[in-house]
Amino acid sequence: MEEKLLNDDFLRQLINVGEVDILVGLPTHNNCKTIAPIVRAIQTGALKFFPRERVAIINADGGSQDGTPDLVAGAAIDDLRNESKVYALRTLHCVSTQYARAPEPGTALRTILAAADLLRARACVVISPDATTMEPEWMQRLARPVYAESFDLVSPIYQRPKFEGALMRNLLYPMTRAIYGYRVYEPYASEFAISGRLATDFLNKEFWNDEWGRTGAEMFLTTTALTGQYRVSQAFLGMKAPTTRNAGDVVAAMRRTVGALFSSLDENFAIWSAVSGSQPVPTIGAPSEAAAEPVRISRKRLRDMFATGVSELQPVFSSILAPSTLSDLDRIATLELQDFNYPAELWAKTVFEFAAAYHNSVINRDHIIQAMVPLYRGRSLTFFQESRNGNGNDIEANVEALCGEFERLKTYLLERWSDGK
Amino acid sequence: MTLRPATGRQFSFARTQLPLKREPGWYKEAVIYQVHVRTFFDSNGDGIGDFQGLAQKLDYVQELGVSAIWLMPFFPSPLRDDGYDIADYRSVHPSYGTLDDFKAFLSDAHERGIRVIIEMVANHTSDQHPWFVESRSSTDNPKRDWYVWSDTDAKYRETRIIFIDTELSNWAWDPVSKSYYWHRFFSHQPDLNYDNPAVREEMWNIMKFWLELGVDGFRLDAVPYLIEREGTNCENLPETHEVIRELRRKVDEQFPGAMLLAEANQWPADLRPYFGNGDEFHMAFHFPLMPRMFMGLRLEDRKPITEILQQTPEIPAGCQWCLFLRNHDELTLEMVTDVERDYMYDIYATDKTMRLNLGIRRRLAPLLDNDRRRIELMNGMLMSLPGTPIIYYGDEIGMGDNVYLGDRNGVRTPMQWSGGWNGGFSTADPERLYSPAILNPVYGFQAVNVLSQRRTGHSLLSWMKNLLHMRRSYPVFGSGSIEFLFPANHRVLAYIRQLGKETILVVNNLSSAAQAVELDLRRYKGNILIEMSGRNVFPRIGDLPYLLTMGPYQFYWFRLRRI
Numbered sequence: 012m013e014e015k016l017l018n019d020d021f022l023r024q025l026i027n028v029g030e031v032d033i034l035v036g037l038p039t040h041n042n043c044k045t046i047a048p049i050v051r052a053i054q055t056g057a058l059k060f061f062p063r064e065r066v067a068i069i070n071a072d073g074g075s076q077d078g079t080p081d082l083v084a085g086a087a088i089d090d091l092r093n094e095s096k097v098y099a100l101r102t103l104h105c106v107s108t109q110y111a112r113a114p115e116p117g118t119a120l121r122t123i124l125a126a127a128d129l130l131r132a133r134a135c136v137v138i139s140p141d142a143t144t145m146e147p148e149w150m151q152r153l154a155r156p157v158y159a160e161s162f163d164l165v166s167p168i169y170q171r172p173k174f175e176g177a178l179m180r181n182l183l184y185p186m187t188r189a190i191y192g193y194r195v196y197e198p199y200a201s202e203f204a205i206s207g208r209l210a211t212d213f214l215n216k217e218f219w220n221d222e223w224g225r226t227g228a229e230m231f232l233t234t235t236a237l238t239g240q241y242r243v244s245q246a247f248l249g250m251k252a253p254t255t256r257n258a259g260d261v262v263a264a265m266r267r268t269v270g271a272l273f274s275s276l277d278e279n280f281a282i283w284s285a286v287s288g289s290q291p292v293p294t295i296g297a298p299s300e301a302a303a304e305p306v307r308i309s310r311k312r313l314r315d316m317f318a319t320g321v322s323e324l325q326p327v328f329s330s331i332l333a334p335s336t337l338s339d340l341d342r343i344a345t346l347e348l349q350d351f352n353y354p355a356e357l358w359a360k361t362v363f364e365f366a367a368a369y370h371n372s373v374i375n376r377d378h379i380i381q382a383m384v385p386l387y388r389g390r391s392l393t394f395f396q397e398s399r400n401g402n403g404n405d406i407e408a409n410v411e412a413l414c415g416e417f418e419r420l421k422t423y424l425l426e427r428w429s430d431g432k
Numbered sequence: 433m434t435l436r437p438a439t440g441r442q443f444s445f446a447r448t449q450l451p452l453k454r455e456p457g458w459y460k461e462a463v464i465y466q467v468h469v470r471t472f473f474d475s476n477g478d479g480i481g482d483f484q485g486l487a488q489k490l491d492y493v494q495e496l497g498v499s500a501i502w503l504m505p506f507f508p509s510p511l512r513d514d515g516y517d518i519a520d521y522r523s524v525h526p527s528y529g530t531l532d533d534f535k536a537f538l539s540d541a542h543e544r545g546i547r548v549i550i551e552m553v554a555n556h557t558s559d560q561h562p563w564f565v566e567s568r569s570s571t572d573n574p575k576r577d578w579y580v581w582s583d584t585d586a587k588y589r590e591t592r593i594i595f596i597d598t599e600l601s602n603w604a605w606d607p608v609s610k611s612y613y614w615h616r617f618f619s620h621q622p623d624l625n626y627d628n629p630a631v632r633e634e635m636w637n638i639m640k641f642w643l644e645l646g647v648d649g650f651r652l653d654a655v656p657y658l659i660e661r662e663g664t665n666c667e668n669l670p671e672t673h674e675v676i677r678e679l680r681r682k683v684d685e686q687f688p689g690a691m692l693l694a695e696a697n698q699w700p701a702d703l704r705p706y707f708g709n710g711d712e713f714h715m716a717f718h719f720p721l722m723p724r725m726f727m728g729l730r731l732e733d734r735k736p737i738t739e740i741l742q743q744t745p746e747i748p749a750g751c752q753w754c755l756f757l758r759n760h761d762e763l764t765l766e767m768v769t770d771v772e773r774d775y776m777y778d779i780y781a782t783d784k785t786m787r788l789n790l791g792i793r794r795r796l797a798p799l800l801d802n803d804r805r806r807i808e809l810m811n812g813m814l815m816s817l818p819g820t821p822i823i824y825y826g827d828e829i830g831m832g833d834n835v836y837l838g839d840r841n842g843v844r845t846p847m848q849w850s851g852g853w854n855g856g857f858s859t860a861d862p863e864r865l866y867s868p869a870i871l872n873p874v875y876g877f878q879a880v881n882v883l884s885q886r887r888t889g890h891s892l893l894s895w896m897k898n899l900l901h902m903r904r905s906y907p908v909f910g911s912g913s914i915e916f917l918f919p920a921n922h923r924v925l926a927y928i929r930q931l932g933k934e935t936i937l938v939v940n941n942l943s944s945a946a947q948a949v950e951l952d953l954r955r956y957k958g959n960i961l962i963e964m965s966g967r968n969v970f971p972r973i974g975d976l977p978y979l980l981t982m983g984p985y986q987f988y989w990f991r992l993r994r995i
Contacts, residue, residue, distance in 0.1 A: 029921070090734065100735075
């Protein structure tokens, strides 16, 4: 028997919520330390910017043991409960459900989208439980373009600390832009808004029980919007809080994001192979002026991890990379820290060779993604070194140059794609 | 109840009570019909409704099922504020007939068991009233101190202006006596000075005059404003309550059973003192509830309604709230927040000509897009929430309005009796009518009238009669307690009315879509539900939440019975 996505208790709660204009999805798992101010910001934003609209907060929880769902439920405003004593024209429901499986971002998103579909939400805003810098204005910036201007996807643009977002700036953004032809700065977003139409269409995709459906759905959401008949925009949100990570997190993040992006290429070849160059998407708001404190980076560690990876993964790389690329990487691995440079052109070629190898499944696809991790660390090191003395504009100029390389080398990807390697 | 044909009347009904006694508390279970003599029926063909005409239509009023009539001012007046500018408190405006006509009408109404409530515009008079003419004539005239005069317009600066669309100040310059007089409403309505014992005595004598004729009660107009004091907003002052207590004491002593109804457009907490310890008003309008009923309906959310009712304080046992959907004034939005007012304007008064002062000058049916289901739901709530309901004349047949008439005249057009000449209101030439009748194809008298609605059992009029019959059959609606159920579905407003052994469950779906709702009725486990309009039995209440499915804008009244 097919497993039910929405349990009966959740369904009963959704019946009580009824049709909504804006649904705010909040995926959580043991987020009691961060969730309360986020929920307050959502509530404040909803009441301030959408006082007449029917708004509901839907919390898809992965089995928290720390009382997170109760903290979310406390934001409800009705004729019995209004703990924050704020004024509201109408009822604000906060509904929490524990989805059936273990914590998985894709399953949480699927639960939220299923609720949006059932409640016929015109706009669905998803907010990460790590969005500790969230301001009430985010609600307006994300939801308004969908709710009032008929956009289908609003992707965020963050003000990031200096060395944050390396994966986004060095791989996800340049490659997505080169492949699909649209300049979406955060193709794998943790905060975004989508239309009811896109939510329903995306919910009906077949991939939810696959690995990427469970872990990389946000990436697929962006590629779905870019390849379908959907209107995409971006909104400046402001500061994105840095996240603390360990080495294992990078591997998992690469799997979720790069794996999903590579995987999307198979399905959409007919579309992206016909695209050249890139075009901007409508962008709402203005970048924040606030400067962020740079995060601390151990450059030596990055260099060592890169060199070790290049050394230890030679057999793997030889089945993925072109000999000239591998040769260049060997050379770079010998450079001292102060001379280290993994240039944009070589990095773009590397990524495309990995993408082609992924398409052709030259080895186990998960191994391909894992093998890419030390090379990404090397590119990150170059990114940090290039950014070290520059300001935000310098960083953006570097990213723009990298994107130019990705776009220029797209024909190279097409060659590799059809080479069977 | 016997139906028989009668000359000039469609139906005639047996007289019920002779004479009608002033029983204490009669108003608690009453249903009041608000009517203006001028608007109802013209007996002499001069284009203006009159008391003889009203008397001729009493059978209709009785047939409708109401138990009291509230008459708008019918006194001699320049009619610059539709009679709320009185020039003689002891007589009848000649357009409406004579004092004898009034007495005959009163007698006929009482014969049918219908009580009569009249207006007591106590706060102010017309500037044509002989008292004011005398008062302004010289500063040493004996009547000078009957009004509030000042050499400066700087006094009482903290007092708000009520008619913000027409008045710039609460003071008006009198060129005759070369000083300022105080007026809370139009400048042609000078406020009486209730600090003057002679004024208080004279106003009591006027009330006594009408009570001796047999009227059953007064609606006291604009009561919060009787007294002025520097440094205050001149509303709800303790001295005003002293005036009211004095009047109430005299009423109780000399005319027990007569009723005083306060018109005080205030928040519930500010209204509560007008009941005093049961020694001020018997009833008061619940102004803040009315706009929130409209708001809740459009938001499809019970929150505005339950919140204001939860803020409504308990009132003494002998007292009662007066509830209404529409009346002769604009749908007042004074007792709402700015956000709520903007919402109401945008939803219910998209055309700015519909807006007046802080309100919306529209009738019930047009406000609700002539949606029969919404009209029924709103009337259902009106009849089942705690209080005495008032029906504004014409709303029982779904009459429309004319927003192109000035002031609030658009909701004071002639009653629509038939599809014939002038809608059956008058035999005068249409040009002679006090106000043009509604003529448009949707709300005009050819589409909406009593005669045609009497002929069908499913008309709004027939439905209203059934509703009123149900309401009046169960004293619990007038005198019972209320307890809200707060089901998780916010689109459903559910409450229990209880009086003695009678328990009634009311469930209202405020949504335009069908709804499922689970009600926690475990306290009533073992009872069955009997739907009151069809008398159908619903399943017995058990331990589980009681599941109801409801159509769009549907409402249920259930009797709970343990069988």
